[in-house]
Amino acid sequence: MYDLRDKLQGAAETILKKKFAVSTTVHFDVSFGEGRGDLTTSVALQQAKGLKKAPKEIAQAVAEDLKQIEGVAEVEVAGNGYINVTLDADILAEGLVLALESCIPKKTRKEEDPVIVEYSSPNIAKPFGIHHILTTIIGQSLSHLYRHQGFHTISMNHIGDWGTQFGKLAVAYRKWGTKPLEQHSIDDLLALYVRFHDEAEKDLTLEDEGRAAFRQLEAGDDALRKFWQTVVDCTMASLQGVYEHLGIQFDFTIGESFYEDKMQSIVAEGREKEVFHEGEKGALIVEFPEGTKIPTALVLKSDGSTNYLTRDLATIRYRIDTWHPQAILYVVDVAQSLHFQQLFSTVQKLTWELPHLEHVVFGRMRFADASMSTRKGNTLKLEDVLTEAVSRASKVIEERGEKIQTDDPEDLAEMMGVGSVVYGVLSQNRKLDLVFDWDKMLSFEGNSAPYLQYTYARARSILRKAHLDHAPLADVTHDFSAQERLLVKLISAFGDTLDTARREHMPHKLCQYLYDLCQAFNTFYSTDEILKAEVPIRDFRLGLTAAASSVLRSGAQILTLRLPERM
Numbered sequence: 332m333y334d335l336r337d338k339l340q341g342a343a344e345t346i347l348k349k350k351f352a353v354s355t356t357v358h359f360d361v362s363f364g365e366g367r368g369d370l371t372t373s374v375a376l377q378q379a380k381g382l383k384k385a386p387k388e389i390a391q392a393v394a395e396d397l398k399q400i401e402g403v404a405e406v407e408v409a410g411n412g413y414i415n416v417t418l419d420a421d422i423l424a425e426g427l428v429l430a431l432e433s434c435i436p437k438k439t440r441k442e443e444d445p446v447i448v449e450y451s452s453p454n455i456a457k458p459f460g461i462h463h464i465l466t467t468i469i470g471q472s473l474s475h476l477y478r479h480q481g482f483h484t485i486s487m488n489h490i491g492d493w494g495t496q497f498g499k500l501a502v503a504y505r506k507w508g509t510k511p512l513e514q515h516s517i518d519d520l521l522a523l524y525v526r527f528h529d530e531a532e533k534d535l536t537l538e539d540e541g542r543a544a545f546r547q548l549e550a551g552d553d554a555l556r557k558f559w560q561t562v563v564d565c566t567m568a569s570l571q572g573v574y575e576h577l578g579i580q581f582d583f584t585i586g587e588s589f590y591e592d593k594m595q596s597i598v599a600e601g602r603e604k605e606v607f608h609e610g611e612k613g614a615l616i617v618e619f620p621e622g623t624k625i626p627t628a629l630v631l632k633s634d635g636s637t638n639y640l641t642r643d644l645a646t647i648r649y650r651i652d653t654w655h656p657q658a659i660l661y662v663v664d665v666a667q668s669l670h671f672q673q674l675f676s677t678v679q680k681l682t683w684e685l686p687h688l689e690h691v692v693f694g695r696m697r698f699a700d701a702s703m704s705t706r707k708g709n710t711l712k713l714e715d716v717l718t719e720a721v722s723r724a725s726k727v728i729e730e731r732g733e734k735i736q737t738d739d740p741e742d743l744a745e746m747m748g749v750g751s752v753v754y755g756v757l758s759q760n761r762k763l764d765l766v767f768d769w770d771k772m773l774s775f776e777g778n779s780a781p782y783l784q785y786t787y788a789r790a791r792s793i794l795r796k797a798h799l800d801h802a803p804l805a806d807v808t809h810d811f812s813a814q815e816r817l818l819v820k821l822i823s824a825f826g827d828t829l830d831t832a833r834r835e836h837m838p839h840k841l842c843q844y845l846y847d848l849c850q851a852f853n854t855f856y857s858t859d860e861i862l863k864a865e866v867p868i869r870d871f872r873l874g875l876t877a878a879a880s881s882v883l884r885s886g887a888q889i890l891t892l893r894l895p896e897r898m
């Protein structure tokens with residue numbers, strides 16, 4: 332179908348030149364709406380004004396010639412000048428072959444420079460915030476999208492394991508700790524952290540004490556180093572559990588502390604290039620041109636200690652030197668926009684040869700459930716969210732009773748629960764505020780994980796009934812029904828959808844596509860006979876069912892969504 336589209340575009344361009352003396356590029360879009368053909372273009376509408384002619388007149392002239400092309404079944408001028416082309420069924424079905432190719436991950440193009448996708452990046456000795464849930468899930472899907480399309484991809488967790496929070500925690504432990512450090516759970520550490528902040532509001536010297544302790548840590552104090560290491564180990568172990576639960580993986584996990592000895596050379600370079608200047612009280616600063624409205628940033632605090640920005644500068648340097656990436660994507664909360672503006676502007680001022688640097692932002696999370704939105708602060712334990720999701724999924728399974736078929740209700744609840752959180756995040760436009768709504772996420776209708784899972788299981792069950800694990804694509808011997816037609820076109824759009832979702836860093840476009848596909852499949856299933864159809868048609872429909880399930884499976888893998896064989 333795509334070959335024919337090129338042909339149609341070329342033909343339309345030639346006609347426009349011959350009959351109307353205009354040179355323009357013509358684009359045919361795939362049309363999914365009923366009665367609008369398979370491919371459509373609005374070129375006549377665009378050209379009408381310049382040619383001082385009615386769009387319909389232009390459209391008719393073009394349509395006349397397109398009818399001659401082999402593989403075109405029908406050309407119609409619709410509305411006030413759209414040209415709608417309907418294709419022969421076998422030509423349309425060519426798109427299915429391409430879609431099946433898109434299901435298989437492309438071979439990694441190792442010769443190309445890598446794309447680094449940095450995500451998750453929680454802080455140690457600080458709460459795992461809601462935004463950390465979002466970056467973890469969104470980042471993972473982006474890294475999968477790149478990898479699936481053959482990009483040499485490096486997934487990276489940039490752990491916040493360095494900074495004043497360790498000084499504060501050390502002070503809190505010294506003052507209020509009641510048991511050996513190793514016996515502290517994450518929650519105990521968090522309680523110490525929270526207490527520090529509560530008490531610091533009353534006792535203004537505490538903050539200074541915390542900063543002093545961090546300075547000592549940076550200077551290499553033995554006891555503090557040990558303290559730091561224990562806290563890091565304990566937090567990392569618990570994080571690992573959550574990552575496994577979600578199926579999250581990284582090629583590299585590198586903490587900010589790794590860059591500790593890599594900052595001084597950058598500080599020296601910045602001074603030498605006169606990008607960094609002395610600020611107040613001996614601090615080192617970087618300023619940005621007035622027009623940019625970016626406020627001055629600190630590179631060294633007045634006590635000489637480094638900060639978040641210094642570490643990010645060293646990180647970029649290290650990544651360039653080590654991997655020579657073509658791009659670095661930072662999947663981070665929108666609240667850090669200013670930080671990334673300052674970071675990207677600083678490295679430009681340093682005149683480094685840079686890869687494409689992008690802050691992939693996402694909005695805030697709102698809760699539909701009042702009990703969750705009244706929670707104090709912006710923290711929510713990911714493990715708690717997953718546990719709650721799985722237990723709610725269990726209840727849904729119980730309630731549906733007979734309507735659900737499964738040999739392993741526990742595993743199904745796990746799949747549905749975890750899947751609904753992951754899909755609930757990914758199915759929303761990341762640039763807008765996200766809404767967290769249990770009922771919607773766990774619903775069997777609508778754009779939700781259970782709906783996808785259910786549709787996949789339905790397709791698999793049809794194939795099982797035909798005693799097939801996989802049905803190959805069969806020749807087209809009949810005219811498509813409207814449902815078949817739509818399903819064929821949707822399946823064919825898989826490759827393009829992957830491209831768009833990756834290029835724009837918008838995983839929700841893949842979700843929306845999978846949802847549309849499920850709807851088309853379910854309509855096809857309820858309207859057209861599959862197993863009971865006559866033989867050549869039956870074969871084609873089974874092949875179509877298998878193709879739909881392959882696309883669903885491949886899409887779900889990219890989104891880290893598990894799918895059940897039965898449900």
Ligand code: ARG
Nearest residue numbers: 452453454489490491643663
């Ligand atoms: N650890 C930081 C936080 O949780 C996020 C790190 C983002 N990445 C970076 N290179 N600065 O706020």
